[in-house]
Amino acid sequence: MARVEHSLTDLEKRIGITVSNKARLERALTHASLKAGSTAKNYERLEFLGDRVLGLVIAERLFEMFPHAAEGDLSLRLNSLVSADACADIAEEIGLADFIRHGGDVKRIKGSQSKNIRADVVEALIAAIYLDGGLDAARDFIERFWKSRLAGSSAARRDAKTALQEWAHLKTTETPRYEVVDRTGPDHDPMFTVRVVIDGVKPGEGAGRSKRLAEQDAATAVLLREGVWKDET
Numbered sequence: 001m002a003r004v005e006h007s008l009t010d011l012e013k014r015i016g017i018t019v020s021n022k023a024r025l026e027r028a029l030t031h032a033s034l035k036a037g038s039t040a041k042n043y044e045r046l047e048f049l050g051d052r053v054l055g056l057v058i059a060e061r062l063f064e065m066f067p068h069a070a071e072g073d074l075s076l077r078l079n080s081l082v083s084a085d086a087c088a089d090i091a092e093e094i095g096l097a098d099f100i101r102h103g104g105d106v107k108r109i110k111g112s113q114s115k116n117i118r119a120d121v122v123e124a125l126i127a128a129i130y131l132d133g134g135l136d137a138a139r140d141f142i143e144r145f146w147k148s149r150l151a152g153s154s155a156a157r158r159d160a161k162t163a164l165q166e167w168a169h170l171k172t173t174e175t176p177r178y179e180v181v182d183r184t185g186p187d188h189d190p191m192f193t194v195r196v197v198i199d200g201v202k203p204g205e206g207a208g209r210s211k212r213l214a215e216q217d218a219a220t221a222v223l224l225r226e227g228v229w230k231d232e233t
Contacts, residue, residue, distance in 0.1 A: 011099050015125075017141060019132045028124035030101040031117060043124035050127035053135070054082050057142045061150055072167050072228035079166065081149055087119035090145050096121050160219035160229075164196070167228050174199045176222075178215045181205070194218045201226070 008025055012018050019025040024046070032042040058081050062074050069077075080086065091097070100121055130138035143150070161176070168176050182193035194214035195205050204225065206217025223229040 008099075011094075011096075014094050015129075015141060016144070017129055017133070017137065019128055021128070021132050024131060025125075025128050026101070028128040029096075029099050029121060031121075033102055043121060046124035046127040047120045048127075049130070050123035050125065051082075053126050053130045053138050054087075054123060054142060057135075057139050058082055058146065058150075061143065065150065069230055070227040072170075072226070073230060075170070076163050076166060076228070081146060084116055084119040086146075086149060087122040088115040091118035091122045093145065094122075096125075160216045160223060163228070164198075164219040164223055167223065167226070168198045168201070172198060172200045176219070178211075178218065180211060180214075196222055198222070 008019075008022055011025075011029075027041060028043050028046045028050075030042045032044060055078065059074070059078055062069075062077050062081075066074065066077070096118060100117065102117075126138055126141065129141050164176050168174055177197045179195045179197065180192055181195045183190055184193075185191045189209070191207060191209060192211050192214040193205060193207050194211060194217070195203050196215070196218040197203050201222070202225070204218050204222035206214050206219070206221050208214035208217050220229070
């Protein structure tokens with residue numbers, strides 16, 4: 001049986017937007033398990049549209065904020081900002097779990113499934129706002145709730161190994177391989193030199209006082225050399 005703890009008016013107060021089409025707003029909050037077999041009655045189609053609107057608005061902002069960033073760097077920042085993790089965090093900030101209409105108790109769903117539901121509903125909500133008030137309304141919502149994330153989007157430079165792996169998969173579909181090519185110094189104070197190899201890409205080398213740090217340094221060297229990251233020092 002469906003459970004709705006709060007009204008749509010409560011949600012509109014939380015997001016600071018009034019949506020005139022209440023049926024569409026309710027649909028954006030409805031999981032497929034409640035209306036089995038009818039995509040017209042759940043959020044799935046809205047999620048599809050909202051994902052594209054979110055990507056457009058975030059890409060537009062990143063394009064303005066980082067005029068000298070390479071395409072690869074922008075892509076990494078974008079991927080981080082529109083990820084399921086980011087959208088699920090926004091859902092938590094809004095408290096969307098109070099409004100999701102579900103065939104069971106959505107709060108009992110654990111792990112990645114719970115995260116994905118919350119992320120999907122955020123995207124569906126964006127679509128409902130977009131269809132009701134146009135791109136300006138959707139942009140206002142996105143920029144308000146993603147403001148702190150956009151301001152700190154240079155942090156989208158997660159660890160260099162993760163960034164390099166994502167870039168390598170996009171460019172060559174290969175996974176970077178790390179090889180220790182040298183180890184110097186005493187056991188209590190070693191220095192490692194590591195080479196990172198990606199098929200079709202010039203290898204890169206890095207150094208550090210542990211293999212992990214040397215791998216990060218090597219990955220950073222390739223990201224900077226290939227223009228994926230810009231040297232912001």
